[in-house]
Amino acid sequence: MNSDSHDLIQRHMAGLLTNDEAVALQTRLKADTDLRRLYLHYMNLDVALEAQAGVRDRGIDLLRSAPMAENKRIGRWLSWRPLTAAAAGIAFGMFCSSLVFGFVGQHGVKKTLLAVHEPSFEDAQMSLAKGFPVTASLWAGDVSKVVPAENGVTPKDGHHMLRLETTAYGRSVLFPRLYQIIALPPSGSELREIEVSASFASADPSSSPYYTVRAYAVNEAPERLGPDWFARHWFIERDEFIASAETGFENPPGNAKWQSIGLRMQVPGNARCLVVFLGVKNQANSQASKPHYLDAVEVSSVEASSIP
Amino acid sequence: MSPPSEHERHAQFLRHYAESELALHTFVRSLVPTRQMASEVMQDVILVLWEKFDAAADFQGWAFGVAKNVALRHLRRQARDRHVFDDELVNQLADDAVTLVPVHDEHREALERCLDKLPASQRELVLTAYTKGTRMDELASRRGQTPMALYKWLHRIRQALLECVERTRAQEEHA
Structure with missing residues (x-):
């Protein structure tokens, strides 16, 4: 293969081709099996180098984060692919609500509730944007609606709750999700603890949905996250994502009661906002015809009190 | 079941x-x-x-x-x-x-050895260029190069690495 072919492919990789060159590359690739093979070799090299660089980078971050080993996840190396992290047993833990709040009254610990928009979904007119929230203090996500008691489920708090649909537009929603960005007040501490809890219930006691609470601390201002933030962060690490934690609970079949689950995470003091993610994974083989419900979301900052 | x-x-x-x-x-x-x-x-x-x-x-x-x-x-x-x-x-x-999946698996295995054959400074530079968040213009500036000079260097390194992984794979096939 001549050097022109190598050059053309590599400039394509770097985004340096003119429109005419891009058309020429496409025409040649269609006609030339060997050129396609070379092209695919280069693409494999590109991905492999990115992976090698990631391994090196994670190694460096692992060393940096070593003193913080008690954290659920701090540093980019652990933010790499939550599924992988979950498999390694890094991020998961479950606290029932009594345990979440059990330590709050500990001597010398001060708990401050952080402002969550509509934590109990009491505003029946609350609109819910699709996708990732465009700004702080808004609920956004998949198809859902504020409802009163229905389907044998009564709200956990107040008179309303949020119904997470398991079907939308005639199709199953296997993983209904909800997000809110919460601005974090300035902290004088290097580290502070944040608690996130929420209650879930299912209208279908024969199913065994997996309830998930995740939180991501970010050192960017809320308005800079952008609508694609979560999609990017699901599997791709980024610098501003500085701590995260996840907890989950597989609701056993037959359990129609509210399940309160929560997490506690250590967050660097420079974190400017917290992205809270609440979701329900349906079993792929479930009928997923009945909705799930969410209520009583609470986010708190826990700091050591100055009182001895 | x-x-x-x-x-x-x-x-x-x-x-x-x-x-x-x-x-x-x-x-x-x-x-x-x-x-x-x-x-x-x-x-x-x-x-x-x-x-x-x-x-x-x-x-x-x-x-x-x-x-x-x-x-x-x-x-x-x-x-x-x-x-x-x-x-x-x-x-x-x-x-x-x-x-090409099996061929590319072998290429990836060979890549580590080929990277090891590069001088440490070149290996570091190519991995830095591939690290997420690296901006090529800033990396070039830090090295006192123009971005185009850095791109050309990367072209040469990538071509050399590709030749190396193919050579390594061929040698292993004949071994």
Whole structure:
């Protein structure tokens, strides 16, 4: 293969081709099996180098984060692919609500509730944007609606709750999700603890949905996250994502009661906002015809009190 | 037989996905014009894979099909961009990519040895260039180079690495 072919492919990789060159590359690739093979070799090299660089980078971050080993996840190396992290047993833990709040009254610990928009979904007119929230203090996500008691489920708090649909537009929603960005007040501490809890219930006691609470601390201002933030962060690490934690609970079949689950995470003091993610994974083989419900979301900052 | 629990399904998915991840990423990267777009497509691919995962299926074949469809969906949004491949070429690349999976596995294995053959400063530079968040103009500036000079250097290194991995693979085949 001549050097022109190598050059053309590599400039394509770097985004340096003119429109005419891009058309020429496409025409040649269609006609030339060997050129396609070379092209695919280069693409494999590109991905492999990115992976090698990631391994090196994670190694460096692992060393940096070593003193913080008690954290659920701090540093980019652990933010790499939550599924992988979950498999390694890094991020998961479950606290029932009594345990979440059990330590709050500990001597010398001060708990401050952080402002969550509509934590109990009491505003029946609350609109819910699709996708990732465009700004702080808004609920956004998949198809859902504020409802009163229905389907044998009564709200956990107040008179309303949020119904997470398991079907939308005639199709199953296997993983209904909800997000809110919460601005974090300035902290004088290097580290502070944040608690996130929420209650879930299912209208279908024969199913065994997996309830998930995740939180991501970010050192960017809320308005800079952008609508694609979560999609990017699901599997791709980024610098501003500085701590995260996840907890989950597989609701056993037959359990129609509210399940309160929560997490506690250590967050660097420079974190400017917290992205809270609440979701329900349906079993792929479930009928997923009945909705799930969410209520009583609470986010708190826990700091050591100055009182001895 | 009872269906797998969520945790079992999760574990099965992770095992399959881990085995195919780099091959899938290479495939997606070959279909889209930039590494960033490849990352974006991969995020959608893995979500679809997880949502529709069936442990009984031929995972890799199915996953390549999903990845092609997701990539095509992304590409169609930018259909006017001449840097974006049309469906005909995407399908050709899809067919070729599947047959090259074992070759590319060997290339990736050989890459580490080939990187080790580079002088430490060059190895460090190429990995820095590939580290997420690295801006080529800033990296070039730090080195007192123009961005174009850095790109040309990277071209030479990549070509040398590709020749090295192919040579290594050929030697191992004949060994």
